Amino acid sequence: MPSDDLARYKAKRDFSKTAEPSGESGVASSPRLRFVIQKHAATRLHYDLRLELDGVFKSWAVTRGPSLDPHDKRLAVEVEDHPLAYGDFEGTIARGQYGGGSVQLWDRGYWQPEGSPETALKSGDFKFQLDGQRLHGSWVLVRMKHDRNGGKRTNWLLIKHRDEWAREGDADALLAEDRSVASGRAMAEIAAGKGRGPKPFMLDTRKSAKADAVWNSNRGDSAPAPSTSATTANIAADKATPATAKKVAGMKVKALPEFVAPQLCRLANRPPSGDEWVHEIKLDGYRLQLRIEHGRASLRTRKGLNWTGKFPEIAQAAARLPDAIIDGEVVAANSGGLPDFAALQAALSNGATDDLIFYAFDLLFAGGADLRELTLADRKAHLETMLAAQSEDVPTPIHYVEHLHASGDDILESARQMSLEGIVSKRLDAPYRSGRTASSWIKVKCRPGQEVVVGAWTDTAGHFRSLLVGVHRDGHLAYAGRVGTGFGQDVVERILPRLKALAAAESPFSGDNAPRPQSNIHWVKPELVAEIEFSNWTEGGMVRAASFKGLREDKPAAEITIEQSAAVKDAGTAGLTSRTDSGLTNGDNKPSQRKEVTVSPASQKPKEVMVLEVTISNPEKAMWPDGGDGKPVTKLDLAHYYEAVGPWMITHLKGRPCSIIRAPDGIGGEQFFQRHAMPGTSKLLELTTVSGDRKPYLQIDRVEGLAAIAQVAGLELHPWNCQPGQPDVAGRLVFDLDPAPDVDFATVVESAREVKDRLEALGLICFCKTTGGKGIHVVTPLAAGKKDAVGWTEAKAFAREVCLQMAADSPARYLINMSKKERTGKIFLDYLRNDRMSTAVAPLSPRAREGATVSMPVSWSQVRAGLDPRRFTIRTAPALIKKSAAWKDYCEAERPLGAAQKRLSKGSRK
Numbered sequence: 001m002p003s004d005d006l007a008r009y010k011a012k013r014d015f016s017k018t019a020e021p022s023g024e025s026g027v028a029s030s031p032r033l034r035f036v037i038q039k040h041a042a043t044r045l046h047y048d049l050r051l052e053l054d055g056v057f058k059s060w061a062v063t064r065g066p067s068l069d070p071h072d073k074r075l076a077v078e079v080e081d082h083p084l085a086y087g088d089f090e091g092t093i094a095r096g097q098y099g100g101g102s103v104q105l106w107d108r109g110y111w112q113p114e115g116s117p118e119t120a121l122k123s124g125d126f127k128f129q130l131d132g133q134r135l136h137g138s139w140v141l142v143r144m145k146h147d148r149n150g151g152k153r154t155n156w157l158l159i160k161h162r163d164e165w166a167r168e169g170d171a172d173a174l175l176a177e178d179r180s181v182a183s184g185r186a187m188a189e190i191a192a193g194k195g196r197g198p199k200p201f202m203l204d205t206r207k208s209a210k211a212d213a214v215w216n217s218n219r220g221d222s223a224p225a226p227s228t229s230a231t232t233a234n235i236a237a238d239k240a241t242p243a244t245a246k247k248v249a250g251m252k253v254k255a256l257p258e259f260v261a262p263q264l265c266r267l268a269n270r271p272p273s274g275d276e277w278v279h280e281i282k283l284d285g286y287r288l289q290l291r292i293e294h295g296r297a298s299l300r301t302r303k304g305l306n307w308t309g310k311f312p313e314i315a316q317a318a319a320r321l322p323d324a325i326i327d328g329e330v331v332a333a334n335s336g337g338l339p340d341f342a343a344l345q346a347a348l349s350n351g352a353t354d355d356l357i358f359y360a361f362d363l364l365f366a367g368g369a370d371l372r373e374l375t376l377a378d379r380k381a382h383l384e385t386m387l388a389a390q391s392e393d394v395p396t397p398i399h400y401v402e403h404l405h406a407s408g409d410d411i412l413e414s415a416r417q418m419s420l421e422g423i424v425s426k427r428l429d430a431p432y433r434s435g436r437t438a439s440s441w442i443k444v445k446c447r448p449g450q451e452v453v454v455g456a457w458t459d460t461a462g463h464f465r466s467l468l469v470g471v472h473r474d475g476h477l478a479y480a481g482r483v484g485t486g487f488g489q490d491v492v493e494r495i496l497p498r499l500k501a502l503a504a505a506e507s508p509f510s511g512d513n514a515p516r517p518q519s520n521i522h523w524v525k526p527e528l529v530a531e532i533e534f535s536n537w538t539e540g541g542m543v544r545a546a547s548f549k550g551l552r553e554d555k556p557a558a559e560i561t562i563e564q565s566a567a568v569k570d571a572g573t574a575g576l577t578s579r580t581d582s583g584l585t586n587g588d589n590k591p592s593q594r595k596e597v598t599v600s601p602a603s604q605k606p607k608e609v610m611v612l613e614v615t616i617s618n619p620e621k622a623m624w625p626d627g628g629d630g631k632p633v634t635k636l637d638l639a640h641y642y643e644a645v646g647p648w649m650i651t652h653l654k655g656r657p658c659s660i661i662r663a664p665d666g667i668g669g670e671q672f673f674q675r676h677a678m679p680g681t682s683k684l685l686e687l688t689t690v691s692g693d694r695k696p697y698l699q700i701d702r703v704e705g706l707a708a709i710a711q712v713a714g715l716e717l718h719p720w721n722c723q724p725g726q727p728d729v730a731g732r733l734v735f736d737l738d739p740a741p742d743v744d745f746a747t748v749v750e751s752a753r754e755v756k757d758r759l760e761a762l763g764l765i766c767f768c769k770t771t772g773g774k775g776i777h778v779v780t781p782l783a784a785g786k787k788d789a790v791g792w793t794e795a796k797a798f799a800r801e802v803c804l805q806m807a808a809d810s811p812a813r814y815l816i817n818m819s820k821k822e823r824t825g826k827i828f829l830d831y832l833r834n835d836r837m838s839t840a841v842a843p844l845s846p847r848a849r850e851g852a853t854v855s856m857p858v859s860w861s862q863v864r865a866g867l868d869p870r871r872f873t874i875r876t877a878p879a880l881i882k883k884s885a886a887w888k889d890y891c892e893a894e895r896p897l898g899a900a901q902k903r904l905s906k907g908s909r910k
Contacts, residue, residue: 005081005692006082017097019091019092021083021085022083027083027084029052032110034109034111035051035132036105040101041101041187042101047066048060049061049158050082052111056082057082058081059078059081062074062158063075067172068173070159070161072159088182090103090105090182091103104186107133108132108133108182114128124156139158140158251369251373253365253368263362263434265436265442267563270444271408271409271442278425280404281401281423283339283359283401284341285330286301286329286344286553287329287554288301288311288330289364292324299314302555303556314353321390322366323367324363325364328358331359339421344550357397358399360398361401363383366386372431372433375430377428377429379432412444416683425443427439447702448534449549450534450563451555452471452532455470455507457521458520460520464487465892468521469530470508471561472560473562477510477526481546485545485548489786491550499524508525528557530549531550611639611710612646613707614684616635620635621634621635623852627874628853628876637874638713642709653719653842654702654724655699655701656721658839659674659698659718660673661716662713664712685699690727715847716845717845720839722836726784726789730790730795730834733780733897734840735802735829736777738827745774749776751814752863753863755806756863759780762900763900764900769857771841772849776863781895783894800816806829812826814826814828815828841855844881851870856880
């Protein structure tokens with residue numbers, strides 16, 4: 001039976017009011033199917049049975065709970081599918097919301113169907129085996145006869161089969177167990193908000209399933225059960241690693257030092273390999289040193305600042321440990337279970353720190369001895385033993401970070417798939433060394449990140465828009481660009497008072513790129529440090545597509561410089577050479593050389609070439625017979641083009657499903673349109689599930705993904721026009737001006753300027769690009785806030801009305817239907833791009849047409865007589881966009897559609 005999508009689940013819930021997972025953050029399916037039973041005190045108490053199938057939890061509400069007595073048939077009402085992230089949900093759903101009440105993780109484990117689950121669900125006779133912490137053995141769900149042909153509610157009966165786990169005459173004894181299998185809390189404690197939520201789970205990258213991450217429960221449970229969410233930061237150890245504690249002895253000391261400067265990681269472009277290396281998840285939180293002496297605990301930052309008062313629950317729990325100094329990180333998890341720096345900042349700002357976790361990954365002092373000269377393997381074994389001795393009866397926020405002894409590349413890929421920050425690789429045989437070491441601790445990020453100094457902020461009509469940031473270079477604060485995304489309303493409310501308190505009369509930036517004063521730029525003293533993610537560094541030293549993660553309180557602004565990365569030369573020895581964080585320069589700060597695979601002397605042409613770490617096979621194959629210069633455009637040329645313009649393009653692709661037009665034999669051969677993943681789809685491409693379609697859509701979220709597109713001869717990119725990560729919310733309007741063959745381009749240019757004038761009169765800001773053919777697209781970005789977000793019905797109606805008014809005012813020039821009879825001499829105003837699953841060719845996307853033209857973003861000063869779209873090609877576009885100011889302020893130009901709708905409505909009534 002085809003799996004239902006999550007549309008019904010999402011439609012029933014307001015995620016601004018409920019802590020339930022939205023399903024937006026993906027949780028990978030497991031090689032072993034998982035199940036969970038949640039005790040749910042809603043309008044009336046019941047138990048929710050959830051079985052993982054087809055990437056969701058098939059769900060039933062068992063009104064009286066499961067019974068171990070085969071004679072006892074329990075009503076199970078089929079309900080909407082739930083996201084896999086729901087398998088770790090435990091807490092309280094607000095009263096007044098759908099399903100309001102307390103939810104406890106009553107049981108969880110693995111399940112196995114007896115036969116085909118799809119066939120069984122369709123027939124109404126669904127047999128399966130459970131292997132949980134409370135329920136075991138064979139069960140069956142039988143659909144009630146009067147429901148076989150449908151109905152408002154689909155009712156089933158849950159029945160226990162006779163086996164060694166059955167208990168006749170003892171139907172409800174097991175239901176008396178009122179303790180969560182995850183947190184140990186009773187329902188009353190959950191309802192009162194007491195105790196800690198579910199324990200985090202660990203990543204297991206199995207050798208039998210390369211880079212396939214699944215979540216397993218904390219070791220030590222008598223019946224291991226899976227977690228269904230990417231909750232965290234502990235990583236499961238491969239048991240080949242020295243994980244068992246043995247007696248270790250360090251250098252005896254008379255007293256613990258007050259503080260030890262921490263060991264720091266070197267940034268690298270890839271993880272090392274070899275038996276001497278192990279790998280941990282890179283934690284996205286605050287690095288802290290935990291010191292315990294005589295029953296008193298303190299927490300200090302990497303610079304030695306005392307932050308004990310910020311984390312009272314962790315300090316209180318640590319006080320029960322023996323005297324020691326422990327290295328670790330404090331982390332908060334978001335609703336999807338992932339480590340979230342913004343959630344950590346929110347928790348600190350609100351004083352809600354009781355759910356924070358201290359992840360311990362190294363032990364410096366213990367047992368009256370200095371352990372720093374011991375190997376990492378011995379230090380971690382001792383740390384594991386110490387933490388394992390904590391009382392099982394008292395929930396603790398202090399958790400041991402395990403490690404994987406496996407392929408670093410595979411683990412990094414698993415981390416990427418789960419949207420984690422990266423991994424840290426450590427040598428098992430190395431001592432602990434304060435400061436940044438070049439060879440024993442290496443970090444690799446899944447996505448570029450940088451700490452920056454805030455020098456100003458901007459607003460539009462009184463509303464916060466962006467941060468202006470910099471880094472220290474050569475003794476001054478050099479401007480590094482704008483950060484225009486990542487600011488939810490709660491974030492703005494938290495940081496804006498701090499920005500205003502640091503108001504300054506003059507710019508803190510200096511240098512050639514420093515921004516000039518403007519009325520909407522507000523200078524601040526350069527004291528705040530922000531952490532950002534971005535696509536890459538430009539040659540001019542600017543961050544592209546930067547997104548705000550949070551303000552850092554543990555690092556002084558004066559120390560913020562561009563973090564240098566290293567390239568691993570030899571995997572076994574992890575030899576390192578200097579490399580900038582963008583990965584685009586070598587130790588001499590010159591462009592890095594592309595790696596070509598050796599070929600036979602006979603051909604003297606490479607059969608394979610590496611571009612952005614992607615192997616391009618058949619690089620000399622012609623995709624276009626002529627690139628406008630008389631020479632063919634090859635597959636390698638296409639990859640290099642995507643590499644050159646990718647950092648610019650990615651802003652307009654990231655977070656949106658994207659269809660591609662592929663032409664394996666070039667534009668003269670067969671072409672096909674691909675929107676879904678296919679066998680062999682590169683892992684550099686994201687897969688996103690959209691309600692209404694079981695098949696995942698392709699999504700390009702990083703520049704390397706563009707190289708993967710080139711490898712499969714993807715000549716055109718057609719993203720949705722939604723808000724990033726929100727397919728049901730309109731993110732931009734596209735007005736497609738499509739002229740009849742007898743209409744000259746100068747007329748199309750005039751029409752584009754008319755669209756611009758009309759939209760600006762309605763309070764919108766718009767941008768222009770050629771289509772790569774004879775048409776023009778006029779694009780207006782829409783605001784993304786909760787109050788401003790609009791659905792596709794509204795967006796499409798607005799675009800249609802604008803086009804209708806244009807056609808009514810100039811019927812001899814425009815039409816809004818595609819009738820060939822009426823098109824002669826006219827421009828078709830295509831408003832249909834503004835629908836949920838409609839696409840428009842991406843800015844800078846090549847076109848599978850003669851001449852290798854591209855859809856070129858242009859400034860309005862260029863949109864005038866003489867504009868020739870044929871001059872924008874794969875050959876010319878990279879240099880032109882590098883010099884152009886076109887679309888420079890695109891992100892700052894987002895406007896709500898509501899006010900424009902009102903103005904348009906008034907105009908149409910006149």
